[in-house]
Every structure is written in C-alpha cells, then in structure tokens.
Amino acid sequence: MHRALTIQPKRIGPGCYIKILVTEVSWSDSLRLVRYKVSMPLVFKLAFRNLFHDRLRFVATLIGIVFSIVLVTVQMGLYVGFGRMVTTMIDHASADLWIVPKGTKCFEDPSLLAVRNQFRVRATNGVIDALPIVVGFADWRIPSGGTTPVFIIGSDLRAKALLPWNLVEGHLEALSMPDAIAVDRSYFDRLGISGLDATAEIRQQRVRVAAVTNGIRSFTTTPYVFMDFDRARLRIGISVDEATYILVRLSPEANVNAVRGQLLANISDIEVLTSSEFRNRSIWFWLFGTGAGAALFGGALLGIIVGTVIVAQTLYSSTKEHLIEFATLRAIGSSNLYIYKVIICQALISAVIGFFIAALIDAAIVRMTAATALPIVITSNLTLSLFLLTVLMCVASAIAAIVRVTRVDPVVVFAR
Amino acid sequence: MTKLVIEAIEVAKVLGSGAAQVQALKGVSLSLKGGELALLMGPSGSGKTTLLSVLGCMLTPTTGTVRVGGRSTEGATLEELTKLRRDNVGFIFQSYHLFPTLNATDNVRLALDVRDEPTKEAVARSKEALAKVGLSHKTGAYPRELSSGEQQRVAIARAIVANASAILADEPTAALDGENGRAIMMILSTIAKDRSRGVLVVTHDARIEPFADRVIHLEDGRIVREEQKIVLTSIRSQTGSG
Numbered sequence: 323m324h325r326a327l328t329i330q331p332k333r334i335g336p337g338c339y340i341k342i343l344v345t346e347v348s349w350s351d352s353l354r355l356v357r358y359k360v361s362m363p364l365v366f367k368l369a370f371r372n373l374f375h376d377r378l379r380f381v382a383t384l385i386g387i388v389f390s391i392v393l394v395t396v397q398m399g400l401y402v403g404f405g406r407m408v409t410t411m412i413d414h415a416s417a418d419l420w421i422v423p424k425g426t427k428c429f430e431d432p433s434l435l436a437v438r439n440q441f442r443v444r445a446t447n448g449v450i451d452a453l454p455i456v457v458g459f460a461d462w463r464i465p466s467g468g469t470t471p472v473f474i475i476g477s478d479l480r481a482k483a484l485l486p487w488n489l490v491e492g493h494l495e496a497l498s499m500p501d502a503i504a505v506d507r508s509y510f511d512r513l514g515i516s517g518l519d520a521t522a523e524i525r526q527q528r529v530r531v532a533a534v535t536n537g538i539r540s541f542t543t544t545p546y547v548f549m550d551f552d553r554a555r556l557r558i559g560i561s562v563d564e565a566t567y568i569l570v571r572l573s574p575e576a577n578v579n580a581v582r583g584q585l586l587a588n589i590s591d592i593e594v595l596t597s598s599e600f601r602n603r604s605i606w607f608w609l610f611g612t613g614a615g616a617a618l619f620g621g622a623l624l625g626i627i628v629g630t631v632i633v634a635q636t637l638y639s640s641t642k643e644h645l646i647e648f649a650t651l652r653a654i655g656s657s658n659l660y661i662y663k664v665i666i667c668q669a670l671i672s673a674v675i676g677f678f679i680a681a682l683i684d685a686a687i688v689r690m691t692a693a694t695a696l697p698i699v700i701t702s703n704l705t706l707s708l709f710l711l712t713v714l715m716c717v718a719s720a721i722a723a724i725v726r727v728t729r730v731d732p733v734v735v736f737a738r
Numbered sequence: 739m740t741k742l743v744i745e746a747i748e749v750a751k752v753l754g755s756g757a758a759q760v761q762a763l764k765g766v767s768l769s770l771k772g773g774e775l776a777l778l779m780g781p782s783g784s785g786k787t788t789l790l791s792v793l794g795c796m797l798t799p800t801t802g803t804v805r806v807g808g809r810s811t812e813g814a815t816l817e818e819l820t821k822l823r824r825d826n827v828g829f830i831f832q833s834y835h836l837f838p839t840l841n842a843t844d845n846v847r848l849a850l851d852v853r854d855e856p857t858k859e860a861v862a863r864s865k866e867a868l869a870k871v872g873l874s875h876k877t878g879a880y881p882r883e884l885s886s887g888e889q890q891r892v893a894i895a896r897a898i899v900a901n902a903s904a905i906l907a908d909e910p911t912a913a914l915d916g917e918n919g920r921a922i923m924m925i926l927s928t929i930a931k932d933r934s935r936g937v938l939v940v941t942h943d944a945r946i947e948p949f950a951d952r953v954i955h956l957e958d959g960r961i962v963r964e965e966q967k968i969v970l971t972s973i974r975s976q977t978g979s980g
Contacts, residue, residue: 367844
C-alpha cells in the first residue's frame with residue numbers, strides 16, 4: 323500500500339522554490355522520491371525556453387562553444403603538459419639551488435663547468451651539500467642494428483640528487499651495478515630492447531637495463547637514460563673534471579640570496595638559480611624562445627575568437643527572432659535590466675551546457691594523449707579558468723544581442 | 739468622485755522627419771476616468787494607435803501634456819516612462835503577444851515578474867487573474883493549446899494582474915469572431931466596473947459600441963466627436979448578473 327505525502331514548497335533562493343512530492347512506501351517503510359519540480363525564476367525559464375524553442379540554433383550555439391573550448395583546452399593543456407615536460411627533471415631533482423654554466427637556456431642545454439667547484443660550494447656558509455650531475459646526448463646502438471640518440475642523466479646514486487622515479491621494474495640499488503641503466507618502458511621499441519636485463523651499447527660501451535620507469539618521457543622524443551655519475555660521464559664523453567650542473571642543498575636556516583651572492587662572488591662563469599627560476603627559464607626558452615608557446619596561445623586565441631563569434635551570431639539571431647517578445651516585455655513595463663537578464667541567462671545556460679560537453683570531450687582527449695610524447699594536461703585550475711573563460715565568452719557574445727534589443731521600440735507591438 | 743487615470747491636454751505628436759514627417763496628433767485633449775470604458779474609434783491613419791502609444795507612455799508627445807496616474811510625462815526619461823507604464827498601465831494587443839514558450843500562468847506572471855513580485859505570490863495572483871477571465875481550468879495551457887478568444891483572455895489577465903489603473907486595449911476583438919468578441923468586451927466592461935480602473939479600447943468594430951460609456955471619434959489626428967452612451971447600464975447589469 324502506498325501513501326502519498328506532499329511537502330510544501332520550500333524557498334531555495336531569491337524567487338526560487340522547490341516543491342517535492344514523495345511517496346511513502348509503507349511495506350518497506352522507506353521513503354522514495356518520485357517527483358520533484360523546481361519553480362524556477364521566470365527570467366531563467368524564459369531564457370531556457372527561448373534556447374530550446376529553436377533546437378537547431380541551440381545545437382549550433384553549443385557546437386560553437388564546444389569547438390571553441392575544446393580548442394582552447396587542447397592548446398592550454400598542451401601548454402601545461404609542455405611546461406611540465408620541459409621541467410620534469412628540475413621538478414624531480416633534490417636541490418635548493420642549481421649552479422649552471424653561464425648562459426644556460428634550459429635543462430637540455432648542456433654546457434660544462436669545472437667539477438672542482440663543488441668543493442668551493444660546500445665551503446660556503448649555509449650549504450649542506452653540493453652534488454655534480456652530468457647530462458648530455460649520446461648515440462645508443464640498437465641491438466638489431468642502427469643507432470638512435472639518447473639523453474643521459476648521470477648523478478651520484480647514493481646522494482640521490484636526480485634519480486629515476488616511477489619505477490615499475492627493477493630497483494634503484496641495481497643502478498650501482500656496472501653498466502646498469504634505467505630507461506622508460508615507453509621507449510623500448512625505439513631503443514630496440516624488450517625490457518629488464520636487455521643490453522645495448524652507448525659509445526661502444528655496454529649498458530644493461532637494471533630498472534624500468536613509466537611515464538618519464540621527453541618532449542624532444544629523445545629517450546632519457548639514467549645511470550651512475552662516473553659511467554654517465556664516460557658515455558657522454560666528457561672529462562673527469564667536468565660536470566654539467568651542481569645541485570646545491572641548503573640548511574633550513576640558510577638565506578638563499580646570501581648563499582647565491584657568495585657563490586657568485588667565489589665562482590666565475592656560472593649562474594645560480596633556484597629550482598623555480600631554472601624551471602621558468604626552461605619554460606620560457608622552449609615556449610617562447612622557440613615560438614611553440616606563441617603557436618599555442620595563438621591557437622587558443624583563435625578558439626576564443628571563433629567561439630565568441632559563433633555564440634554572438636546565434637544569440638543575436640535568436641534575439642532577433644524573439645524581438646517582438648522583448649518589445650512586449652518592454653510594453654508591459656519591464657526594465658532594460660530585466661531583458662538583459664533574459665539574454666545573459668541564455669548566454670549562461672549555453673555556457674554551462676557547452677562547457678559540460680566540452681569537458682567530456684576534453685577528458686577523452688586527455689585520456690588518449692596520456693601516453694604520448696606530449697600529453698595534454700588539464701589541472702583543476704585550468705578547468706576553473708576555462709569555465710570562467712566560457713562564461714565570459716558567452717556573456718561577451720550577448721553584447722550584440724543586448725545592443726539590438728536596447729534599440730527595440732515597444733510601439734512595434736501595435737504594428738503586428 | 740471618480741479619479742482621472744489618464745489625462746491628455748492639447749497633445750500633438752509629429753512622427754518621422756524631413757519629407758516623411760507626419761503630424762499624427764493635432765491637439766488632442768481627453769481624459770479617462772476610473773470606472774469608465776471608453777472606445778476610441780476612427781478610420782485607419784486617424785492617429786488612434788499613436789494616441790494609445792502616447793497615453794501608454796510608449797511615446798512622448800511633441801507638445802502638450804499627458805498625465806498618467808496623476809504624473810506628467812513631460813521631461814521623463816525612457817526608464818521613467820517605463821516605470822510609469824509599469825505602475826499604471828496594462829496593455830491588451832490585437833494579436834495578444836503571448837509568449838509561446840510559457841503557459842497561461844507564466845504569461846500572466848510576467849507582468850508581475852517585471853515588477854519584482856516574489857514567485858509564490860505572483861503565481862497565486864496570476865491564477866486569480868486567470869480565474870477572473872474564466873480560465874481557471876486552463877492555467878497550465880500553452881498559447882498553442884488555447885483558442886483565439888482564450889488567448890485574448892490570457893492577455894487581459896496579464897493586463898489586469900498588476901492592478902494597473904488604466905487598461906489600454908488595441909483592437910482587442912479584431913481577430914475574434916462575434917461571440918468571442920462580445921465575451922471579451924463583457925470581461926472588459928466588468929473590469930471597468932471597478933472605480934479605480936478605466937479602460938480605453940481602440941477599435942474599428944462598431945458592434946462593441948453598446949459596451950462603452952463613451953465613444954471618442956478621432957479623425958486626422960483630432961477628436962471630432964464624443965458620445966456618452968447610456969445603454970451601457972443594462973449591458974453592465976447583464977454582465978454583472980451573468
């Protein structure tokens with residue numbers, strides 16, 4: 323046996339009520355919500371119905387928004403992914419300061435500095451440790467024949483200055499074995515190897531895969547190869563008194579600027595950068611020094627412009643079609659603000675629905691590109707920014723419609 | 739003593755400019771009292787709609803004075819005219835101008851929503867207004883589900899729901915057959931029984947003359963004749979009893 327129970331309308335906001343009708347199912351002694359109805363504000367209802375009245379036009383509006391937002395998201399997602407990728411080594415290094423050869427543009431721009439500088443660094447007040455690392459390109463001889471370039475990263479394994487992460491096979495300790503290296507599994511095909519314990523040659527010297535990582539990819543598509551500092555130096559081909567960078571660890575109470583000043587005073591032809599500064603420099607070089615960033619931002623801007631134009635055009639034509647209704651509203655005494663609210667509400671509804679669809683497509687794109695050389699990364703901040711951008715774009719698109727409706731003369735209601 | 743809801747004194751209105759300039763009204767003076775149903779009749783181009791627009795604060799007169807609810811429209815800005823209209827005038831149009839995407843209640847509720855009436859009260863008052871025009875059974879119907887006569891009744895409910903003191907109707911029976919036209923006029927004459935409210939109807943339809951207290955004839959932008967009607971009393975009585 324069922325008993326119906328009606329709950330009185332409850333105010334949930336200015337001019338907005340929710341009415342809930344529930345049915346009490348006495349047999350199971352449980353309440354089930356069978357129907358709810360929201361008495362929505364009339365401005366919203368009018369806007370909503372105006373949009374859905376002409377579904378084809380609404381679909382065109384949504385396509386415009388979705389196209390625009392997906393394009394902007396892809397561009398911005400690439401930007402974030404690109405930014406993360408070019409700084410991934412800096413982000414994973416254990417350093418407060420980086421001593422780099424003067425003029426270094428990015429992590430993958432290896433110049434050399436004297437390794438003996440590490441002793442001067444260690445002697446500086448506030449410095450706990452100074453750890454030289456070497457990076458550089460080398461040729462990897464594929465076991466089945468041919469060569470491919472690799473980017474070697476060598477560091478002191480015990481000091482853990484810059485070690486591989488996301489290990490899926492093998493152990494870090496194994497890297498201390500002779501010839502041991504770590505590579506990412508996404509590069510197996512490229513390197514012509516099958517997995518753990520596979521062997522190959524770098525600079526005519528044998529290497530053996532002792533650890534396998536997942537997701538350490540280079541945007542240059544050149545595989546990273548991790549190994550011990552001394553063996554890396556040999557395989558890159560630099561002398562024993564040279565290194566690429568010196569990573570500096572500071573005591574908690576050390577003043578970064580004071581240490582930096584002392585280092586610069588004592589060592590010539592170097593720069594001392596915080597991790598953040600080195601990260602920004604790398605991003606700036608790759609994104610703006612190469613023009614890649616301009617292309618990404620250009621694409622995003624194009625997306626915004628195209629989206630704004632499409633939404634503006636469809637909103638304008640929708641407003642034109644409903645012009646007599648807006649004139650009627652004015653005739654019955656509505657203020658301009660009331661009419662603007664209807665149009666902006668239309669824009670906002672379009673924005674929310676369009677953004678939701680675009681977000682679903684974006685999620686699929688993120689998933690598809692996750693394992694590629696340049697994954698699209700969408701952070702929560704980026705999502706929020708894109709939502710705000712969508713809203714802004716749609717509201718800006720409403721301006722043309724608002725200008726048109728502002729000019730409508732209520733007298734036209736007598737003419738038809 | 740009944741109050742004046744609208745008053746026009748020596749109103750002239752020039753429309754257009756240059757060679758296309760037309761003097762639509764040439765010194766029109768009239769008043770609409772509460773409790774009165776007046777007809778404004780005249781041939782096409784006589785200035786009826788222009789006069790209705792001026793009286794309804796949609797247009798400002800070129801010269802002369804219009805007082806709506808006791809307030810002069812002279813020097814009023816567009817927003818001030820809109821407020822005057824919102825506070826004092828209810829319109830009924832020949833082609834109803836209902837919103838096709840809203841049901842009858844919401845169409846009526848619009849007139850209250852533009853006045854910031856809270857939703858709950860607005861819905862109740864809209865249903866009350868629909869009941870007054872005999873549509874309490876059609877509150878959820880959309881315009882496409884209503885006959886022409888019913889649509890005009892929804893439009894009347896929209897005009898009266900906010901208690902406007904002046905109801906201005908533009909050819910309200912023009913699109914209706916005789917029976918529906920009479921029904922609409924009966925509703926309007928019932929509305930005009932309220933002494934705080936006056937109804938001015940622009941029409942070509944001589945069949946509705948018996949419903950009027952007064953008939954004003956406009957020709958070439960001037961009032962040429964006014965007739966007081968006494969037959970109205972009996973029709974009013976019928977309406978009241980019916």
